[in-house]
Amino acid sequence: MSAPDASYKPLPKARLALDGNLLRLLIACVTIFVAMSLLKPDVFPTPENFLSMGSQFPEIGILAIAIMITMLTGGIDLSVVSVANLSGVLAALVIRALIPPNATDGQVILGLIIAVAVAFLAGAVAGLINGALIAYVNLTPILATLGTMTLYTGLTVAMTRGNAVFAENRLTFIGTANLLGIIPIPLVIFAVVVVIFAVVLNRTSFGLKLYMLGSNMNAARFSGINVRRVLLMTYMLSGLLAAVVAIIFLGRNNSAKWDFAPSYVLQAIVVAVLAGVNPSGGSGRIAGIVLAILALQFVSTGMNMLLFTISGGQFFKEFAWGALLLIIMVANSYSEGRRLSPRHKPKTD
Amino acid sequence: MTGRASLPAPQHLMADAFLTLNHISKSFAGVQALDDVSLVVKPGEAHCLVGENGSGKSTLIKIIAGVVTPDSGDIVINGRSFQRLYPMDAIREGIQVIYQDFSLFPNLTVAENIALNYQLSRNVRVVRWGQVHQIAQTALDKIGVRLPLDVEVESISVADKQLVAICRALVQNARLIIMDEATTALTEKEIRALFRVIRNVQQEGVAVLFVSHKLNEVLEIADKVMIIRNGRVVVDTDVASLDRSKLTYYMTGRQIEEADYDYRPTNEQPLLEVRHLSSRGNFEDISFALRPGEILGITGLLGSGRTELALSLFGVLPVDSGEILIDGQPAHVRDIQSAIHHGIGYVPEDRLTEGLFLDQSISRNIVIRTIDTLTRPGGLLSISQVNRQVRYWVEQLSIKTHDPELPAKSLSGGNQQRVVLAKWLASKPRILILNGPTVGVDVGSKMELHEIIKNLAREGIGILVISDDIPELLHLCNRILLMRRGRVAGVFDRPEITEAELTARLTEATSMARPAG
Ligand SMILES: Nc1ncnc2c1ncn2[C@@H]1O[C@H](COP(=O)(O)OP(=O)(O)OP(=O)(O)O)[C@@H](O)[C@H]1O
Ligand SMILES: [Mg+2]
Numbered sequence: 134m135s136a137p138d139a140s141y142k143p144l145p146k147a148r149l150a151l152d153g154n155l156l157r158l159l160i161a162c163v164t165i166f167v168a169m170s171l172l173k174p175d176v177f178p179t180p181e182n183f184l185s186m187g188s189q190f191p192e193i194g195i196l197a198i199a200i201m202i203t204m205l206t207g208g209i210d211l212s213v214v215s216v217a218n219l220s221g222v223l224a225a226l227v228i229r230a231l232i233p234p235n236a237t238d239g240q241v242i243l244g245l246i247i248a249v250a251v252a253f254l255a256g257a258v259a260g261l262i263n264g265a266l267i268a269y270v271n272l273t274p275i276l277a278t279l280g281t282m283t284l285y286t287g288l289t290v291a292m293t294r295g296n297a298v299f300a301e302n303r304l305t306f307i308g309t310a311n312l313l314g315i316i317p318i319p320l321v322i323f324a325v326v327v328v329i330f331a332v333v334l335n336r337t338s339f340g341l342k343l344y345m346l347g348s349n350m351n352a353a354r355f356s357g358i359n360v361r362r363v364l365l366m367t368y369m370l371s372g373l374l375a376a377v378v379a380i381i382f383l384g385r386n387n388s389a390k391w392d393f394a395p396s397y398v399l400q401a402i403v404v405a406v407l408a409g410v411n412p413s414g415g416s417g418r419i420a421g422i423v424l425a426i427l428a429l430q431f432v433s434t435g436m437n438m439l440l441f442t443i444s445g446g447q448f449f450k451e452f453a454w455g456a457l458l459l460i461i462m463v464a465n466s467y468s469e470g471r472r473l474s475p476r477h478k479p480k481t482d
Numbered sequence: 483m484t485g486r487a488s489l490p491a492p493q494h495l496m497a498d499a500f501l502t503l504n505h506i507s508k509s510f511a512g513v514q515a516l517d518d519v520s521l522v523v524k525p526g527e528a529h530c531l532v533g534e535n536g537s538g539k540s541t542l543i544k545i546i547a548g549v550v551t552p553d554s555g556d557i558v559i560n561g562r563s564f565q566r567l568y569p570m571d572a573i574r575e576g577i578q579v580i581y582q583d584f585s586l587f588p589n590l591t592v593a594e595n596i597a598l599n600y601q602l603s604r605n606v607r608v609v610r611w612g613q614v615h616q617i618a619q620t621a622l623d624k625i626g627v628r629l630p631l632d633v634e635v636e637s638i639s640v641a642d643k644q645l646v647a648i649c650r651a652l653v654q655n656a657r658l659i660i661m662d663e664a665t666t667a668l669t670e671k672e673i674r675a676l677f678r679v680i681r682n683v684q685q686e687g688v689a690v691l692f693v694s695h696k697l698n699e700v701l702e703i704a705d706k707v708m709i710i711r712n713g714r715v716v717v718d719t720d721v722a723s724l725d726r727s728k729l730t731y732y733m734t735g736r737q738i739e740e741a742d743y744d745y746r747p748t749n750e751q752p753l754l755e756v757r758h759l760s761s762r763g764n765f766e767d768i769s770f771a772l773r774p775g776e777i778l779g780i781t782g783l784l785g786s787g788r789t790e791l792a793l794s795l796f797g798v799l800p801v802d803s804g805e806i807l808i809d810g811q812p813a814h815v816r817d818i819q820s821a822i823h824h825g826i827g828y829v830p831e832d833r834l835t836e837g838l839f840l841d842q843s844i845s846r847n848i849v850i851r852t853i854d855t856l857t858r859p860g861g862l863l864s865i866s867q868v869n870r871q872v873r874y875w876v877e878q879l880s881i882k883t884h885d886p887e888l889p890a891k892s893l894s895g896g897n898q899q900r901v902v903l904a905k906w907l908a909s910k911p912r913i914l915i916l917n918g919p920t921v922g923v924d925v926g927s928k929m930e931l932h933e934i935i936k937n938l939a940r941e942g943i944g945i946l947v948i949s950d951d952i953p954e955l956l957h958l959c960n961r962i963l964l965m966r967r968g969r970v971a972g973v974f975d976r977p978e979i980t981e982a983e984l985t986a987r988l989t990e991a992t993s994m995a996r997p998a999g
Contacts, residue, residue, distance in 0.1 A: 337862060352835065
């Protein structure tokens, strides 16, 4: 059972004692890191490997934050990847249209700004549609976003006839350049998103309402929280995060396509669940997302290194993720079970 | 009273104790909830447990039910000593508990909730649906209430949930029925019927352990009373040696003398005026005015429409006709947002589903209503303002906790109620509707809460108090509106009506409202 964020009163000892899930994640992270470093001392704990790992997880990490905030309200957003592909295709089309091959620097910068703005706008609108279906039409989040996932994907296919749209090498610096020569740009973007969302969730009234709404929707309504507006905002933020991911995709691949990275939805859900986000709402922390994504990255890279020589070794990533998820869940449920045993049963009256 | 299930009458055990607790102690994370408590319950005896909020009553009951394990002490049931009592043992020994939060199954119907346990406990593998209705109806008839059997429990009122929980316990062949504040939402009529049933089952040797903050109920039903304060037994004695003021004194350690509200009438424009308000099937043609500084009481039996009226004023339940005026201007209260916009606050009746965020911290529960105002210029939350507000209300309402960052579910029932009150008081509404503001709050604290409510009124807030607690209404209100079957059945100015008269008018309403009983 993860305790809610300490949104105002920092109580280090109580928090640590309460939040067993974070502690277990931290232990898992460190253990895996140390184990891999011991098993592969020449390749695992090296700057090159850190660089490579750091450029691998940001997209899933950002998508996991999108999943997390919707889960905090007791919902989910299955449409994140299709929104990212829609936004990416639109941005790529804008780049093609506005930046001719012989463009001046000014034209390039303006064109890129407009492309990014269009991607964000598309993400926000797609998110608002999700939010409206959930908050106003009262669809279940899982069904609403499953529906819009298909809808947005269809829209993207229709716009591109199913072809990839190339971005004319205009955004590839995002995928290749490193900040200060060492930190991959996607990692920088991930860090910025993490900080922004930690602040939004823990230090704004919107964040508090999000948690409260997820923990008792009816009481939230009776407490005067504008439940619909909060839901709308949440799904819009989720769409914006998908747009951020779209820009990273575009930077890495130099192109956007309707069917890019469909498996990321499930992987992002795995990260959120591993992070201790309660799927029925009300609890979950950004720190958990960071630890969960790190643990998973260490596992998959380490597994790759260990099994590189074995044929089919690369498929062990999924296996390792599944194993880690199960181990942490079993550990959580065991400790929760102990807490729920008569001796420790929390009171409910 | 129709066809009661035959219960075994263990006459031969009458003299021996059914339940003995020896030197029970229990602490939670440094809080000593129970300290060396011993208790003997004999067959056929009605034992009442009273004490302030957080004194350890519910904890003791959970220990008897096997839900909580004591740190030390032992439990003897029916002559059998239990090192470690599990809930299944307790049930098998015939202990039926109605918890403060009446653990019903919200998705099952009324009939299923009442009857299924009964069938399960008889090892009926295939549920006999035909019997479900019959069993449920028999139990409901026993306490003389009418409830729709096929409605999901989720959607019924608190009072009805309590009735269902009581019926469920009654259909079991219980030897000891424990009621932990199971009657808080019930009105005169249901209590009377319930007490009749309790006396009947007592005749057959069933013991009753009863927890309530309504002292007149305690004095009426009890054979013996045990008073605990801060987890220790203060007195355990025959009811004959106690009266209301002695009880209060033992519970709180002081004498409690409450003054009536000193309302001075004004001719100011009413804050709230309701004209011929109707909502089909709920209430009809309600008119009244509430001036600044007034505390208007609304009382009535179950089904009188008083809660529905409050919900309509708060924008939850739509009205069909009539007018609501605020500051003399017609106001369209179409939803909760607009009610709040008009300065209306509402402390709901059902604190578990409408009032509290059980998993969230006490402080979050307190500040959620006002969080938008607790910000720094940049829009971020101001931690110091949040903490100040939490500290202020924890102190003002004496919320018993050693750390407001603990989840609200770690509080005792009465303290949870204070958290809900704090949430709304902090928002400084101009019109405050309190539906059962002191449900589950002990006598001493009740007076303190009343004092706070009176002070708010003195500052010019208009307050509506919905309650069954006649003494509470008489202390608090300057005017009392009696509702019956959705209509106003009488309006009384406080100095002109006595407790006895008001009770009489209420009961008169009973016989007219539900002739069949
Ligand atoms: N799981 C728990 N964790 C922490 N404290 C607890 C827990 N359960 C009970 N307590 C504390 O134990 C004390 C006794 O609580 P209990 O619920 O027995 O009180 P009570 O007499 O039933 O009060 P009320 O009249 O308000 O229902 C309280 O201080 C309460 O906060
Ligand atoms: Mg209690």
